[in-house]
Amino acid sequence: MRTLEGVVRPYAWGSRTAIASLRGKAVPSPHPEAELWFGAHPAGPAICLPTDGVPDTDLLSAIDADRVGMLGEHTVEAFDGRLPFLMKVLAAEEPLSLQAHPSSEQAREGFDRENAQGLPFDAADRNYRDPWHKPELIVAITDFEALAGFRDPQTTVELLRDLQVSELDPYLGMLAGQPDSEGLRALFTTWLTLPDASIATLVPAVLGGAVDLLGAGSSRFAAELRTVLELGEVYPRDPGVLASLLLNRIHLEPGDGLYLPAGNLHAYLHGTGVEIMANSDNVLRGGLTPKHIDVPELLRVLDFTPAAVEDITPPIRMVGAERVYLTPAPEFRLSRVELDGTGLVYASSICFDMPGPQILAVLSGSVEVRSMGGVVTTVPAGQAVWIGDAEPDVVVHAASSRAVFFRARVPVGTGS
Incomplete structure (x- = not known):
């Protein structure tokens, strides 16, 4: 039994208060603190603090020194001697990128393919840094805002119609004429591959429509409209702003959870939560980021099946004082x-x-x-x-x- 000191990841979208306050440090922190990692990931293994004459080490080294004793035979055999999960505290002050994760088969194939191409593991344009999938679960600590899963297409058609933006008419017709997963695939693909000049016209028009609709009074899509305005202010020439209109806009109360399987397009917007995921680095991005975006590969892994919020809300089982979030991972x-x-x-x-x-x-x-x-x-x-x-x-x-x-x-x- 060892006490762990987590590793802080200082990404730009992080908070200067949430993780620092949790750790009892000075607030605000000198730099944004986005994640606090508790795990044995090679990029940031937690520190095992010294105890009873045992010097400090990191958790990855401690596991490698006694894999069966630390992990157990089942875990060693099932997960190649690795701790298969990474636990984090995540604190989002600004939106994260629009992203999805591959299935196990997609990850293995993509990893082998990029190895055969000779891509360095740290290459900026590499998609697959390991051969594992990355299902993940987030449980809110504070009020938490997210986009996750493609909304029912009929409801999205109603949202796009309410905007009353003439520039949207060709795209609205695509989804209204085929309000299913194939219509979502066609519209999403079209938006992500539009020329920059078209994006520069379409995004401002959509933002103007959102302003007008919000200004007209109550709208059942108020949260979606505010989100598209917030994203458009930060990423005015990003097709991910348009793609956000296709996703469920989700609010989590503290204690609520969200499970994101392979192929689920999502973006965390704001709030603090505990996140657990399979121990992988594989991320396919679709927008709202300056990082590498590989549209063909993203389209290959995305699941365009519409998902209601309850479809990605994990069931909960109470075992005494323990609130267990059940997932298939x-x-x-x-x-x-x-x-x-x-x-x-x-x-x-x-x-x-x-x-x-x-x-x-x-x-x-x-x-x-x-x-x-x-x-x-x-x-x-x-x-x-x-x-x-x-x-x-x-x-x-x-x-x-x-x-x-x-x-x-x-x-x-x-x-x-």
């Missing part, structure tokens, strides 16, 4: 636990006896983790604890009046 299972130090409202402790590797990341208050072997570790907000497969079962106590932590593990067996 074999790499991870995420849960939220709230403990009450007084024991008057919630339980004050919880016991974990599940095999396999686990990370407990504390988001509020502090917890005391006591192993059946007698080891006791106190973990404050902003840090985490690693529990290897070979270690004894643990009991987690609230060490403050209220403590909230997230538990990441590898599911073992059906329904685990």
